[in-house]
Amino acid sequence: MIRVLLADDHAIVRQGLRALLSAVDDIEVVAEAENGREAIEAAERHQPDVIVMDYSMPHLNGLEGTRRIVQMFPHTRIIVLSMHADEEYILQFIRAGAAGYLLKDAIATDLIEAIRHVMRSRRFICPSLPPEVLESMLDDLQAGRLQSPLESxxxxxxxxxxxxxxxxxxxxxxxxxxxxxxxxxxxxxxxxx
Missing domain, CATH: 1.10.10.10 (Winged helix-like DNA-binding domain superfamily/Winged helix DNA-binding domain)
Incomplete structure (x- = not known):
């Protein structure tokens, strides 16, 4: 059973994700959080395998929450669920240690696939991203240009x-x-x- 924590500041989004994932036999939603700080506390309390994390949340955004959770719980895999298709947003999360990035306009099966994919220690990047964004990201990865000013x-x-x-x-x-x-x-x- 894959244990999942949902972190999003919109209750309706969390409820929808919970309903979707509860219908999947090998996935169990163990907790919810409405901001980055709650996500860290819930990760400590429930030790999920995967966290589905929103970017824009109050008190501590998803990027900083991801960075801290990856440091504290290196075996927990984080999938970012965001409306931002911009390369820089995606690269920031990859630099922070996220295992996956999924756009909020993705279909339900993409999220389920992403959860299973990251559990096999692989990265998952949303298949609906524009090809030029993916190509640019691959170029940056190969050229070693992943250093972020935030890392300093x-x-x-x-x-x-x-x-x-x-x-x-x-x-x-x-x-x-x-x-x-x-x-x-x-x-x-x-x-x-």
């Missing part, structure tokens, strides 16, 4: 970046993380470089 950031800097993206001020970030405003400003300066 520390975990704390990524955390500050996430809170900046959520619209928090330096003062609120400092309070939330238990650090000084000056430290937040230093992190912000390094992020911008």
């Amino acid at each position: 950031l520390t975990n704390r800097e990524r955390e500050v970046l996430q809170l900046i993206a959520e619209g928090l001020t330096n003062k609120l970030i400092a309070r939330k993380l238990g650090i000084s405003i000056k430290t937040v400003e230093t992190h912000r300066a390094h992020i911008m470089n």
Whole structure:
């Protein structure tokens, strides 16, 4: 039985995915999360084999959630379910350690196939992506151009970046993380470089 965690900020999406996957004999949905932080907690609590992760979620986006889960639970496979067909989005998740990337306009059998595929330790990239995106990604992979500017950031800097993206001020970030405003400003300066 393949144990799956669903992480999406829309309840109706999670419910639809749960209904779809519950009809599959070898897949069991063990938990749901509505943001990246909950996904990390649920991954720790339920130890799923696969996480189906949305990109755009509050409190901690799917990219940072993926990065942290891959570090904490290297045997858990993550499939990103996103509306973004842009090469850069896909490459960011591959760099972060995602095993699969599926567009939200994919058909149900694509998701089931993706879950089974990543369980065999293979990558799964949505077959409905435009051929030029796939070709460009393969070129980047072969040329070794997968280095992301985000990879040079520390975990704390990524955390500050996430809170900046959520619209928090330096003062609120400092309070939330238990650090000084000056430290937040230093992190912000390094992020911008």
